Amino acid sequence: MTYRIAVLPGDGIGAEIVPQAIRVLEAIGAKYGLSFTFTEGLIGGIAIDKTGQPLPAETLELCRNSDAILLGAIGGPKWDDLPTHLRPEVGALLPLRKELGLYANIRPCHTYDALADASTLKKEVLAGTDMVIIRELTGGLYFGSKGREDIDGVQKAWDTMLYSTPEIERIVRLAFETAGHRRKKLCSVDKANVLESSRLWRETVNRLAPEYPDIAVTHMYVDNAAMQFIRNPGQFDVVVTENTFGDILSDQASMLSASLGMLASASLGGHVGLYEPAHGSAPDIAGQKKANPIATILSAAMMLEYSFNRVAEARAIEAAIEAVLAKGFRTGDIMEAGKTLVNTEEMTDRVLEELA
Amino acid sequence: MTYRIAVLPGDGIGAEIVPQAIRVLEAIGAKYGLSFTFTEGLIGGIAIDKTGQPLPAETLELCRNSDAILLGAIGGPKWDDLPTHLRPEVGALLPLRKELGLYANIRPCHTYDALADASTLKKEVLAGTDMVIIRELTGGLYFGSKGREDIDGVQKAWDTMLYSTPEIERIVRLAFETAGHRRKKLCSVDKANVLESSRLWRETVNRLAPEYPDIAVTHMYVDNAAMQFIRNPGQFDVVVTENTFGDILSDQASMLSASLGMLASASLGGHVGLYEPAHGSAPDIAGQKKANPIATILSAAMMLEYSFNRVAEARAIEAAIEAVLAKGFRTGDIMEAGKTLVNTEEMTDRVLEELA
Ligand SMILES: [Mg+2]
Numbered sequence: 001m002t003y004r005i006a007v008l009p010g011d012g013i014g015a016e017i018v019p020q021a022i023r024v025l026e027a028i029g030a031k032y033g034l035s036f037t038f039t040e041g042l043i044g045g046i047a048i049d050k051t052g053q054p055l056p057a058e059t060l061e062l063c064r065n066s067d068a069i070l071l072g073a074i075g076g077p078k079w080d081d082l083p084t085h086l087r088p089e090v091g092a093l094l095p096l097r098k099e100l101g102l103y104a105n106i107r108p109c110h111t112y113d114a115l116a117d118a119s120t121l122k123k124e125v126l127a128g129t130d131m132v133i134i135r136e137l138t139g140g141l142y143f144g145s146k147g148r149e150d151i152d153g154v155q156k157a158w159d160t161m162l163y164s165t166p167e168i169e170r171i172v173r174l175a176f177e178t179a180g181h182r183r184k185k186l187c188s189v190d191k192a193n194v195l196e197s198s199r200l201w202r203e204t205v206n207r208l209a210p211e212y213p214d215i216a217v218t219h220m221y222v223d224n225a226a227m228q229f230i231r232n233p234g235q236f237d238v239v240v241t242e243n244t245f246g247d248i249l250s251d252q253a254s255m256l257s258a259s260l261g262m263l264a265s266a267s268l269g270g271h272v273g274l275y276e277p278a279h280g281s282a283p284d285i286a287g288q289k290k291a292n293p294i295a296t297i298l299s300a301a302m303m304l305e306y307s308f309n310r311v312a313e314a315r316a317i318e319a320a321i322e323a324v325l326a327k328g329f330r331t332g333d334i335m336e337a338g339k340t341l342v343n344t345e346e347m348t349d350r351v352l353e354e355l356a
Numbered sequence: 357m358t359y360r361i362a363v364l365p366g367d368g369i370g371a372e373i374v375p376q377a378i379r380v381l382e383a384i385g386a387k388y389g390l391s392f393t394f395t396e397g398l399i400g401g402i403a404i405d406k407t408g409q410p411l412p413a414e415t416l417e418l419c420r421n422s423d424a425i426l427l428g429a430i431g432g433p434k435w436d437d438l439p440t441h442l443r444p445e446v447g448a449l450l451p452l453r454k455e456l457g458l459y460a461n462i463r464p465c466h467t468y469d470a471l472a473d474a475s476t477l478k479k480e481v482l483a484g485t486d487m488v489i490i491r492e493l494t495g496g497l498y499f500g501s502k503g504r505e506d507i508d509g510v511q512k513a514w515d516t517m518l519y520s521t522p523e524i525e526r527i528v529r530l531a532f533e534t535a536g537h538r539r540k541k542l543c544s545v546d547k548a549n550v551l552e553s554s555r556l557w558r559e560t561v562n563r564l565a566p567e568y569p570d571i572a573v574t575h576m577y578v579d580n581a582a583m584q585f586i587r588n589p590g591q592f593d594v595v596v597t598e599n600t601f602g603d604i605l606s607d608q609a610s611m612l613s614a615s616l617g618m619l620a621s622a623s624l625g626g627h628v629g630l631y632e633p634a635h636g637s638a639p640d641i642a643g644q645k646k647a648n649p650i651a652t653i654l655s656a657a658m659m660l661e662y663s664f665n666r667v668a669e670a671r672a673i674e675a676a677i678e679a680v681l682a683k684g685f686r687t688g689d690i691m692e693a694g695k696t697l698v699n700t701e702e703m704t705d706r707v708l709e710e711l712a
């Protein structure tokens with residue numbers, strides 16, 4: 001089986017970290033008998049510089065004809081003053097998600113024993129934290145109708161949180177299925193005590209639940225979830241929620257980890273999934289071999305799991321990273337006294353050694 | 357000067373903690389030459405039991421004719437099965453806020469050195485945390501038009517986040533003024549990169565800022581704020597935000613404290629402010645003298661500061677509590693090995709000793 005991967009390094013450290021994930025995928029391929037083709041495309045600021053467009057038509061075409069997409073990071077100060085629709089994030093990421101029908105953002109939050117001291121939360125609070133946040137990505141408040149009205153000098157502005165049953169159903173099903181590969185617990189987060197859209201969300205979860213009898217379903221209000229993420233994050237397995245709540249909670253949950261350099265993400269929905277680190281292009285350290293490649297390598301592991309159903313291969317990568325951290329190797333973002341500082345490539349070398 | 361206080365103990369531990377705050381107010385009055393009249397009214401479950409109504413007309417009238425309201429807590433399992441409009445929270449608190457025009461909820465979040473070990477965050481992360489969250493309470497997503505439509509078997513449900521300039525202006529002014537009594541930093545939290553209502557919010561903040569030249573204003577996106585509250589809470593002084601974001605962030609911030617039993621709150625806006633602990637009626641420990649009275653005593657201190665502009669008196673109460681904690685006195689909710697367990701009244705006795 002050959003998997004066709006569209007490779008979009010993008011800007012800043014993207015060009016340094018994406019090749020590291022490719023090295024790991026190639027090693028996994030050799031070990032488990034998978035083969036990959038990697039085809040590079042332009043996206044973001046570098047695409048603007050070379051073609052005038054943040055998302056060139058050829059890149060979109062490449063993505064459509066691939067089995068999965070590996071993205072680095074996009075944007076940087078060089079392109080911040082462009083008109084909004086040309087800016088890398090708005091001009092590339094949003095249309096890419098839209099064109100590919102990527103309605104679900106998946107953010108694992110797994111804490112590593114070896115890094116537990118690096119979080120602002122206490123080690124014993126973090127122990128055993130291993131959750132996946134599934135955020136609806138194309139509906140709700142950010143995409144509903146919005147506007148402004150001026151009545152006798154009084155401005156009114158509004159946004160609409162709108163969801164339809166099919167929009168809720170597809171992401172909730174994805175969440176049930178994800179929980180099925182994991183610890184079989186699903187927590188749906190809403191504000192059903194006050195929001196009508198949340199009541200429809202909760203009814204939909206409850207209507208689908210009998211189809212997944214092995215999954216234990218709970219509901220939690222979003223304000224309580226924001227407390228529980230800090231109080232006892234180990235209680236969660238899979239969390240599913242709408243767009244705005246997921247935006248807030250997934251960024252909050254990122255602090256349970258030692259560094260943004262550890263956080264992978266996937267955007268799913270259509271026939272091709274997009275995998276990228278949760279961090280940005282970090283122009284301040286670009287070109288210095290300082291970037292932590294782990295988030296991108298873990299994103300490649302998610303690709304194996306979510307797009308190719310290669311769960312054992314994904315677990316092997318995760319275990320290799322766990323081992324490298326336990327042996328004390330650290331990039332600058334997670335460096336502590338007494339550990340061994342390594343650069344981007346050296347960190348990957350260590351991961352490959354574990355996989356060998 | 358005599359201040360007329362409406363006293364609404366409510367349900368559960370409310371009847372135990374409210375008298376403690378009154379004792380402290382009386383001591384402050386004797387020391388600083390203020391006098392108070394305290395008039396009790398019924399609210400919540402106990403009001404349902406005695407009058408059939410969670411917010412009797414006499415209680416509302418009492419509140420209207422007072423200078424401030426001291427509330428305990430309302431609700432409990434006994435009244436949970438009543439129809440929604442009769443339930444203590446929906447039937448009493450929402451109409452009370454509405455009738456009194458209380459559009460701003462104020463939640464201080466101050467961490468005590470003596471209790472820093474009790475939070476799930478590391479002591480060094482919490483050091484120096486002393487912020488006030490000002491949440492808009494009567495607009496936004498929870499109160500905008502909402503509904504549901506069934507088109508060919510597809511349900512759609514929506515809620516509207518709506519704000520007008522005057523609604524934003526009044527709460528933002530309150531936030532600027534609050535920052536003026538404090539460390540003179542105001543952080544306005546929104547999602548102006550995607551929401552039109554947030555753009556109007558941010559424009560309004562920026563338009564008013566020149567009127568408060570001594571206040572340093574910053575803007576932060578809500579997802580980033582949820583990260584920063586855990587990453588470095590000491591960076592905040594006054595935070596102002598709309599209803600839903602404030603609901604999530606203030607509950608999240610409550611985890612920075614050692615216990616809900618430490619958290620005061622105020623609801624302001626009209627001519628009479630409402631002061632109450634952030635915790636509930638705790639029916640499980642009611643009547644056992646176990647409740648922590650500090651949140652209610654701190655709410656009385658907020659009353660002195662926000663309703664009566666008696667800032668020195670408020671600071672004296674806060675300092676007394678700090679001293680009592682430093683001496684090792686603890687109610688059950690904040691008890692640790694090596695400290696002295698005290699009951700509700702004994703904790704207040706210690707505070708009064710410090711004030712003497
Ligand atoms: Mg975000």
Ligand SMILES: [Mg+2]
Pocket residue numbers: 223224603604607
């Ligand atoms: Mg809340």
